Amino acid sequence: MATSSTTLPSAGPAAGSRSFLSRLRDGDEVARLITFLFAATVVLMTLLLVFELWQGSVLPRHKFGLAFFRTSTWDPVEEQFGAIPFIYGTLVTASVALLIAVPLGIGAAIFLAELAPPRISDTLEFFIDLLAAVPSVIYGILGVFIVVPLMRQYIDPALKSVLGFLPLFQGPAYGVGFLTAGIVLAIMVIPFIISVSREVLLSVPRDQREAALALGATRWESTWKVVVPFARSGILGSIFLALARALGETMAVAMVIGNDPKISASLFAPGYSIAAVIANELAEATSELHTQSLIELGLVLFLLTFILNGLARVLIVVTSQRGAGSATA
Amino acid sequence: MNSRLRWRKFVSGFMLTLTGVCAVVSVLALFLILGYLVVRGGASINWAFFTRLPAPVGEIGGGMANAIVGSGKLLLLATLFGVPIGFLGAIYLAEFSGHKMAFLVRYSADLLNGVPSIVIGVFAYTVAVLPFKQFSTLAGGFALGLMMIPITLRSTEDFLRSVPNNLREGAMALGASKWKMIATVIVPAAYRGILTAVLLAFARVAGETAPLIFTALGNTFWSPGWTQPTSSLPVTIYNYALSPYEDWHRQAWAGGLVLLVLILLINIIARGILARGISVSRS
Amino acid sequence: MKRIPASIAVLVLGAAAVLLADNTLSINGAGATFPFPMYSKWFDEYHKKNPNLAINYQSIGSGGGIKQVTEGTVDFGATDGPMSDEQLKAYQDKHGSGILHFPTVLGAVVPTYNIPGVNASLNFTPEALAGIFLGKITKWNDPAIAGANKDVNLPANDIVVVHRADGSGTTYCWTDYLSKVSDEWKNKVGKGTSVSWPVGLGGKGSEGVTGTVKNTPNSITYVELIYAEANKIPYGSVKNADGVFVRASLAGVTAAAAAAAKEMPDDFRVSITNVKGKGAYPISTFTWLLIPAKFSDNAKRDAIKGFVAWMLADGQNFAEALSYARLPNEVVAKEKKALANIQ
Numbered sequence: 017m018a019t020s021s022t023t024l025p026s027a028g029p030a031a032g033s034r035s036f037l038s039r040l041r042d043g044d045e046v047a048r049l050i051t052f053l054f055a056a057t058v059v060l061m062t063l064l065l066v067f068e069l070w071q072g073s074v075l076p077r078h079k080f081g082l083a084f085f086r087t088s089t090w091d092p093v094e095e096q097f098g099a100i101p102f103i104y105g106t107l108v109t110a111s112v113a114l115l116i117a118v119p120l121g122i123g124a125a126i127f128l129a130e131l132a133p134p135r136i137s138d139t140l141e142f143f144i145d146l147l148a149a150v151p152s153v154i155y156g157i158l159g160v161f162i163v164v165p166l167m168r169q170y171i172d173p174a175l176k177s178v179l180g181f182l183p184l185f186q187g188p189a190y191g192v193g194f195l196t197a198g199i200v201l202a203i204m205v206i207p208f209i210i211s212v213s214r215e216v217l218l219s220v221p222r223d224q225r226e227a228a229l230a231l232g233a234t235r236w237e238s239t240w241k242v243v244v245p246f247a248r249s250g251i252l253g254s255i256f257l258a259l260a261r262a263l264g265e266t267m268a269v270a271m272v273i274g275n276d277p278k279i280s281a282s283l284f285a286p287g288y289s290i291a292a293v294i295a296n297e298l299a300e301a302t303s304e305l306h307t308q309s310l311i312e313l314g315l316v317l318f319l320l321t322f323i324l325n326g327l328a329r330v331l332i333v334v335t336s337q338r339g340a341g342s343a344t345a
Numbered sequence: 346m347n348s349r350l351r352w353r354k355f356v357s358g359f360m361l362t363l364t365g366v367c368a369v370v371s372v373l374a375l376f377l378i379l380g381y382l383v384v385r386g387g388a389s390i391n392w393a394f395f396t397r398l399p400a401p402v403g404e405i406g407g408g409m410a411n412a413i414v415g416s417g418k419l420l421l422l423a424t425l426f427g428v429p430i431g432f433l434g435a436i437y438l439a440e441f442s443g444h445k446m447a448f449l450v451r452y453s454a455d456l457l458n459g460v461p462s463i464v465i466g467v468f469a470y471t472v473a474v475l476p477f478k479q480f481s482t483l484a485g486g487f488a489l490g491l492m493m494i495p496i497t498l499r500s501t502e503d504f505l506r507s508v509p510n511n512l513r514e515g516a517m518a519l520g521a522s523k524w525k526m527i528a529t530v531i532v533p534a535a536y537r538g539i540l541t542a543v544l545l546a547f548a549r550v551a552g553e554t555a556p557l558i559f560t561a562l563g564n565t566f567w568s569p570g571w572t573q574p575t576s577s578l579p580v581t582i583y584n585y586a587l588s589p590y591e592d593w594h595r596q597a598w599a600g601g602l603v604l605l606v607l608i609l610l611i612n613i614i615a616r617g618i619l620a621r622g623i624s625v626s627r628s
Numbered sequence: 629m630k631r632i633p634a635s636i637a638v639l640v641l642g643a644a645a646v647l648l649a650d651n652t653l654s655i656n657g658a659g660a661t662f663p664f665p666m667y668s669k670w671f672d673e674y675h676k677k678n679p680n681l682a683i684n685y686q687s688i689g690s691g692g693g694i695k696q697v698t699e700g701t702v703d704f705g706a707t708d709g710p711m712s713d714e715q716l717k718a719y720q721d722k723h724g725s726g727i728l729h730f731p732t733v734l735g736a737v738v739p740t741y742n743i744p745g746v747n748a749s750l751n752f753t754p755e756a757l758a759g760i761f762l763g764k765i766t767k768w769n770d771p772a773i774a775g776a777n778k779d780v781n782l783p784a785n786d787i788v789v790v791h792r793a794d795g796s797g798t799t800y801c802w803t804d805y806l807s808k809v810s811d812e813w814k815n816k817v818g819k820g821t822s823v824s825w826p827v828g829l830g831g832k833g834s835e836g837v838t839g840t841v842k843n844t845p846n847s848i849t850y851v852e853l854i855y856a857e858a859n860k861i862p863y864g865s866v867k868n869a870d871g872v873f874v875r876a877s878l879a880g881v882t883a884a885a886a887a888a889a890k891e892m893p894d895d896f897r898v899s900i901t902n903v904k905g906k907g908a909y910p911i912s913t914f915t916w917l918l919i920p921a922k923f924s925d926n927a928k929r930d931a932i933k934g935f936v937a938w939m940l941a942d943g944q945n946f947a948e949a950l951s952y953a954r955l956p957n958e959v960v961a962k963e964k965k966a967l968a969n970i971q
Contacts, residue, residue: 158381206371291461299689300695325455401665
């Protein structure tokens with residue numbers, strides 16, 4: 017048996033009432049220690065990850081400092097590295113994705129939560145959950161073989177002829193680029209918006225709806241003007257979750273974004289995202305500065321997703337607490 | 346009925362129909378994806394695909410046998426690494442820990458969960474490849490296992506907590522020590538949920554590509570043992586899809602179909618287990 | 629209940645370990661995509677002759693080959709852009725011993741394109757190529773291109789430039805050539821395995837850029853000859869240093885290597901772009917294996933030396949079928965002697 021000389025305070029129902037010796041004899045102290053070690057491993061791994069990201073990017077942080085975020089050149093020959101094209105590409109593709117996915121997703125969530133009979137709602141939700149499980153590389157091959165030719169042959173020219181007066185839709189269209197990447201990302205994140213929004217909408221207490229209907233609102237008005245605003249934070253949380261997923265998405269984007277580290281006003285233009293450049297260049301960045309600049313990009317991505325995930329969780333919790341609090345009122 | 350009300354009713358009907366359209370479109374995506382994969386990939390799935398090694402570049406007739414086995418080995422390692430940590434860590438959180446430690450562990454798990462898979466790949470390259478000067482199945486399994494930990498941990502903790510307290514109290518009243526109570530009463534009561542969590546985590550990492558590019562690298566042959574680079578299904582699909590060779594494209598579709606079917610099956614089974622489990626424990 | 633999954637896991641692990649941990653010697657190499665079709669064939673053939681030896685080559689780009697062999701994560705590397713002095717020093721500093729270049733075959737980098745309605749082999753002047761890749765020549769019917777192709781009907785479409793997104797020896801060769809023929813390119817972009825491209829889409833690996841060009845109308849890229857041939861995409865002729873338009877061929881590449889063969893430096897690092905010579909193709913290059921001078925594992929060392937010896941003899945017979953040129957005899961002889969330097 018392990019001989020633990022420090023007395024760990026024990027949680028659980030029978031807290032202080034059993035002596036340390038009896039706990040030790042029954043093996044509880046061992047069990048506690050073992051499970052503690054495993055739990056601590058989780059914390060240690062996370063700390064190690066952050067540490068490695070920080071340590072691994074020391075060269076560019078010292079050499080470029082904040083200028084890293086103001087430079088748009090990425091020149092391995094001249095050893096000049098700047099993050100702007102990648103941050104730009106990551107944000108633009110994510111924005112396009114959300115612009116498409118949010119209306120569709122919230123619409124679908126409203127349907128599933130408010131309108132559809134429970135069996136249909138559950139069945140459709142089942143399929144949506146399966147959609148969320150489709151791996152990124154599959155979206156990638158569909159992107160390369162189906163979406164890109166579709167964009168190049170039909171959708172880009174159509175957009176150009178209708179909306180070509182906007183700088184967003186000018187310039188040559190290759191099929192790959194910001195818009196295509198955004199569309200593929202949209203398909204990937206819709207399930208997340210739908211699942212989470214549906215849950216928060218379902219958690220809105222019934223009396224909210226009933227009160228609105230009682231006051232003469234139509235079904236839609238009660239939903240859109242009462243229920244949705246009530247669940248507003250949770251829905252916003254689902255959007256942040258989707259955004260975090262879109263920002264970190266690697267394979268599908270790398271296969272359809274065009275891999276050109278340039279900023280462009282046109283959505284047809286090829287671009288680059290943080291995740292894609294790391295995937296393409298890390299294994300071969302020969303200079304230490306190049307490698308570490310890529311790791312610094314990884315650190316930036318990590319921080320972005322970290323903040324978004326944190327915000328998302330807070331928002332979702334706030335909504336369910338509002339719902340719970342209001343229901344008991 | 347005045348016209349204003351008629352208009353409002355019309356808007357209501359219209360918008361709600363629109364939401365229905367949104368839902369259908371979203372679900373349609375799944376069927377389109379499956380459909381394409383079945384059509385393009387189904388034709389290419391044959392015995393050779395499952396049993397042969399890749400042929401030299403440009404020659405046809407190769408298969409993805411080593412990629413399939415490689416994925417199997419990687420996932421086995423990931424499970425052996427990630428599940429015990431998640432499971433035992435969750436037991437600590439649910440049964441033993443104090444508030445501060447619990448917060449720290451949960452927070453770390455959520456952090457880990459949100460890390461983009463490419464960053465996990467970078468981390469695994471730095472700690473599991475460089476120091477050993479070796480791309481390996483172990484490094485790949487480590488990266489994937491890291492991704493399994495948060496899902497397993499949080500879900501297991503939730504299911505352990507959902508076991509009603511009277512079961513705990515009953516066991517203690519009969520004189521069971523804490524760990525015995527956990528092992529023989531609580532875990533079995535929550536086992537359906539835990540199994541579901543493990544399966545879902547497994548399905549999640551089964552399709553991951555980015556963490557493997559810098560850890561398991563790839564292998565044109567069988568990967569002997571655990572310390573050599575290995576081919577895997579997602580990475581091979583990725584490489585083949587980007588190539589200009591028709592035969593490789595064909596195989597990419599086939600591989601995609603196999604991968605997707607596998608993942609969807611696991612998801613369906615997992616949810617099935619959970620659904621049956623809920624009705625059991627609520628009774 | 630929990631025992632069952634655990635015991636299954638142990639069984640599977642055990643079976644896997646038994647089945648798969650046979651006595652195959654596994655050697656891992658990574659690097660250039662340029663010669664990948666050749667290496668892929670070679671390692672497959674060599675495995676057939678030596679079933680207990682599996683040489684796993686991963687085509688991740690020359691930059692990746694240099695980096696990973698320097699890190700020590702692979703047993704050998706491969707590149708078409710020879711390591712620079714700084715890179716050699718970095719290797720030396722890290723390992724305490726050097727790394728050797730061994731040429732394997734010769735290849736041609738061709739400008740390959742996809743212009744709807746144009747199947748002919750276009751003539752490209754150095755100015756045209758530099759202008760296109762600098763982004764200054766933007767349409768296919770630009771006089772700089774049309775001037776050399778009077779009997780081809782070039783459309784007024786925008787040129788889509790495609791280049792390598794990963795660190796590439798093919799890029800090294802291409803930019804080496806462009807730096808020699810265009811001062812503007814030399815000053816603005818320079819040469820390297822990874823450069824800051826003025827324009828264009830990025831594709832991953834020779835495979836990626838070929839695939840992109842195949843699928844993208846009005847595009848142009850630079851890639852090893854076999855990729856264009858195997859995928860039946862048209863590729864153009866380039867005006868060489870003698871002023872003659874030469875279409876890439878084994879003869880043209882061999883002619884380019886002829887002068888270099890006689891004056892091959894001891895470390896085998898040499899550029900053969902834009903050389904003078906009758907019928908020489910101007911964008912030719914050797915491609916090299918990067919083999920550490922010192923091995924700690926004798927079995928691996930002997931296996932690799934055995935492979936290189938085979939490659940210099942029987943291996944060369946496979947080259948022409950895959951559109952790579954054989955090594956000149958003088959180079960082969962020199963390499964055989966250099967094998968002794970691997971300890």
